[in-house]
Amino acid sequence: xxxxxxxxxxxxxxKMIKDELNRFVWADGEIQIDVGQKMQGRGAYCCVRKExxxxxxxxxxxxxxxxx
Numbered sequence: 001x002x003x004x005x006x007x008x009x010x011x012x013x014x015k016m017i018k019d020e021l022n023r024f025v026w027a028d029g030e031i032q033i034d035v036g037q038k039m040q041g042r043g044a045y046c047c048v049r050k051e052x053x054x055x056x057x058x059x060x061x062x063x064x065x066x067x068x
Contacts, residue, residue, distance in 0.1 A: 007045040010065060011052040021045040022053065026066040031057070042066050 005018040023034040025041045034043060044065045046056040062068060 009047045009052055010044045011046055011056040011059075012049075014047065016047070018045070020048070022048055024056075026062065026068065031062070 006015050007018045007021055008015050009021060018037070023037045023039075023043045023045055024031050025034050025039045025043050026032075027039065027041060032039070037043070044056075046052055
């Protein structure tokens with residue numbers, strides 16, 4: 001059995017299986033959700049919980065998160 005990758009939510013810092021998180025990437029000067037989790041570029045993961053997603057999208061630390 002293959003081990004599933006673990007990622008950390010950028011907002012609440014909980015560790016979860018990668019498939020249980022939304023992936024966001026910085027593309028064309030804005031944040032885009034990566035539904036297939038295959039887009040190029042540095043990705044940031046966030047819980048699917050409404051509180052985490054809203055908080056993640058409100059923050060202003062994009063340079064730090066996406067290493068711009």
